[in-house]
Amino acid sequence: MVEAVEHHIEEGLSPRDATLQAMKEVSGPVVAIAVILASIFLPVAFIGGVQGRLNNQFAVTIAISMLISAFNALTLSPALAALLLRPRKESRGILGRFFGGFNRAFEKVMQYYLGWSRGLIRKAIIAVLILIAFMALDGLLGKRLPTSFLPKRTTAMRS
Numbered sequence: 099m100v101e102a103v104e105h106h107i108e109e110g111l112s113p114r115d116a117t118l119q120a121m122k123e124v125s126g127p128v129v130a131i132a133v134i135l136a137s138i139f140l141p142v143a144f145i146g147g148v149q150g151r152l153n154n155q156f157a158v159t160i161a162i163s164m165l166i167s168a169f170n171a172l173t174l175s176p177a178l179a180a181l182l183l184r185p186r187k188e189s190r191g192i193l194g195r196f197f198g199g200f201n202r203a204f205e206k207v208m209q210y211y212l213g214w215s216r217g218l219i220r221k222a223i224i225a226v227l228i229l230i231a232f233m234a235l236d237g238l239l240g241k242r243l244p245t246s247f248l249p250k251r252t253t254a255m256r257s
Contacts, residue, residue, distance in 0.1 A: 099124055099171045103179040108186065117180040125172060132168030136161045 102124045106116030142157035144150070189197060218225040 099128070099175040100179050100183070103176070103183055107183055113180050113183050116183075117176050120179075121172075121176055128168050128171045132164050135164045139164075 099120060102120035103113070103116045106119050107113060109116075111119060139157040139161040142150075143154050143161075145153060188194070218228075
């Protein structure tokens with residue numbers, strides 16, 4: 099939420115207007131992500147056996163923390179963003195040059211990644227072939243790795 103508000107402030111909106119615009123854009127995805135993750139992790143808490151006992155606390159913790167995070171993103175974060183965020187001022191000095199260089203390098207890497215992603219979207223067959231290759235690799239690794247909770251002892255391990 100804060101990043102969306104900051105983005106709109108950089109585009110010239112006031113902090114209050116930027117917050118309202120960010121809330122319109124981000125509220126739906128925040129709720130959707132929280133509900134989806136809760137619906138995935140809560141059923142894991144009810145799995146039986148050793149695996150269920152190992153994952154029980156983890157699943158409940160993730161589900162509850164996602165719901166708290168979503169509540170925070172929809173209530174406290176926008177209010178604080180509207181009150182505290184202001185337009186950026188250009189940094190000077192050695193740190194300003196360092197962060198300026200970092201931002202330029204990050205922008206170049208991001209543009210390269212976006213170009214590569216657009217290329218894969220335009221040539222969907224390449225993306226599908228990459229996905230098939232990863233599936234085949236997964237299948238090969240799945241056959242070679244132990245499938246039991248505790249690997250079987252071999253004769254080499256006994257000595």
